[in-house]
Amino acid sequence: MRALMIKGSRDLEVCEIAAPPPPAPHEIQVRIRAVALNHIDVWGWRGMAFAKRKLPIVIGAEAAGEIVDLGENVSGLAKGQIVSLYGAQTCGVCDACLEGRDNFCEDVQGIYGFHLDGFAQELMNIPARLAIAAPDGVNAISAACAPVTYGTVEHMLFDNAKLKPGETILIQAGGSGIGTAAIQLAKDVGATVITTVGSDEKIEAARKLGADHVINYQEDRFEGVVRKLTKKKGVDVVFEHVGVDTWVGSMFVLKRGGRLVTCGSTTGIMAEINLFQLFQQQLRIFGSFGCALRNVRDALDKMARGIARPVIDTKISIDEIEIGLKRLEDRRVFGKIMVTL
Numbered sequence: 001m002r003a004l005m006i007k008g009s010r011d012l013e014v015c016e017i018a019a020p021p022p023p024a025p026h027e028i029q030v031r032i033r034a035v036a037l038n039h040i041d042v043w044g045w046r047g048m049a050f051a052k053r054k055l056p057i058v059i060g061a062e063a064a065g066e067i068v069d070l071g072e073n074v075s076g077l078a079k080g081q082i083v084s085l086y087g088a089q090t091c092g093v094c095d096a097c098l099e100g101r102d103n104f105c106e107d108v109q110g111i112y113g114f115h116l117d118g119f120a121q122e123l124m125n126i127p128a129r130l131a132i133a134a135p136d137g138v139n140a141i142s143a144a145c146a147p148v149t150y151g152t153v154e155h156m157l158f159d160n161a162k163l164k165p166g167e168t169i170l171i172q173a174g175g176s177g178i179g180t181a182a183i184q185l186a187k188d189v190g191a192t193v194i195t196t197v198g199s200d201e202k203i204e205a206a207r208k209l210g211a212d213h214v215i216n217y218q219e220d221r222f223e224g225v226v227r228k229l230t231k232k233k234g235v236d237v238v239f240e241h242v243g244v245d246t247w248v249g250s251m252f253v254l255k256r257g258g259r260l261v262t263c264g265s266t267t268g269i270m271a272e273i274n275l276f277q278l279f280q281q282q283l284r285i286f287g288s289f290g291c292a293l294r295n296v297r298d299a300l301d302k303m304a305r306g307i308a309r310p311v312i313d314t315k316i317s318i319d320e321i322e323i324g325l326k327r328l329e330d331r332r333v334f335g336k337i338m339v340t341l
Contacts, residue, residue, distance in 0.1 A: 003121035004318050004339075005056040009047030012059070012321055020125045025073040027125045030065035030083060033140035035120050035339040038062055038148055038177065039266050042329050044114050053115050059321075060339070061087045061112050063119035064134065064143035074128040082139065084146040084296055085119060086130035087112055102130075103155070103290035120318065122341060132296045135304035141338055142303050145177070145310040149336060150299035151291035152263055153181040156239060157189075159295070160286040161261040165190030167236035170226055170253055172246050174211060175202040175334040178263070180311040182239050183209045188307050191237075194229060196222050196246075198331055205334050209311070223249040234258055244268035254283050261286040311335030 003017045023029045040061050067081045077083070089109040090097050096104035112118040134143040157163045169186050173179045174195030186193050187210035194213040195206050206214045213229055215222045226235060234255030240246065241264030250260055251274065260283065277283070302308035313335040316324045324337040 001122040002318065003058045003117075004060065004321055006044060006059050007056040010045055010322075012045065012325075013056075014318055015056070017058075017121065019123055023069055023071040023074075023125045025071040026128055027071045028067050028074055028077060028083075028128045028131055029069035029123060029125050030085065030131070031068050031123055032060075032063055032065040032119050032121060032341050033082070034064055034144040035060040035118075035341070036062040036144045036149060036177070037324055037328055037337040037339065039264065039328065040111065040114055042325055045325050046329075053110075057113070058117040058119075058121050059113045060118035060120035061114060062144060062148040064140045064146070065119075065124070066140070067131070068123070071128065077128060077131065077133060082134040082143050083131040084134060084143045084300060085112075085126060086132070086293065086296065087147050088290065089116055089127075090130070092127065092129055100293045102293055120321075120339060120341070130293075132293065132300060134300055138300055138303045141312065141315075141340075142310045143300065144338065145181075145336055146296050146299040146303065147291070149177045149310070150181045150185070150302070150308055151295040152288070153178050153185055153239075154295035154298050155291040156261045156263055156286075156288045157182065157185055157237075159292070160288050161237045161239075161259045163189060163191055163237055166192075168192040168194065168230060169237040169239060170222075170235045170250070171195040171211075171239040172242045172250065173197070174206045174209075174214065175331075176241070177311075177333075177336045178241060179239075180206075180209055180335050181308065183211050184308055185302070186239075187211075188302070194226055194235065202334050205311075217246075221249070222246075223252050226253040230255070237261065241265075242267055244271050247271035248274075251277060251283065254281065256281050257283070259284045259286065261288050263288045313337055315340055 090105035091107040094106040240262040243265035
């Protein structure tokens, strides 16, 4: 079968690999239908790694597929179902996993597509507990956006920042995959949404998603605009994932007692914090990584109800992967780039 493998820095190749054996008793075998690209795929393509990894490795950290076979001990799933695939191989036996909080797993084996062979392959065996069935009406393209894109945002906004109706939120990089998801989910709970984008072309698209105010950060300093929009009070929540380039400004626009939640660092990993500002303004900072299995289920449910509508920038084939990664690296996207298999 075909698989998309990275062999070195910016060296990707579609390869023929052996098909998997029949699934083990607690596994399912899935025919991968769609892979959603994320910045972690760009990092892997560039040769970055959080831990040692062996190359070559199959890429792809977020995907959905169709069940084609089940292990003898699997229940609650059926052949032909579309399933979202959790993006990390967790142990399933620690306290966090038993509670469904797999992003707090005490013995995680790694992230698919980064430390472990990922989802950009035609067939794959995975633990059944890491597959979440899509409700009726949710296709594979949408389901592929649930484990990372919408699951991450669910965890950030509601488990960590605890966004409430009537609050004001600044969503950085609203044209990104998680940015588009955050706009939709924040509006659904009745928040006022301010977002930043990198070009005038993205302004109207962000407004159509529900953003109340859109700032082109290439043209205006978002800090000044946000302070003006909030009459110098600041926002209740900042949804941060850009990193160094926006960190100081994101802290500055928080109101007293405001919350900043962050899941990413695409512009660098080291940022400064004004400690006077932190304690005098009684600010709260939340680091957020991945999501719980419950977050994926909630995201799929919202897709089925029409609340969450994945924004698809482009669909590409497995042979066009470098085009997709380069566009994502250059931020020439609005929403998600999807690889269809």
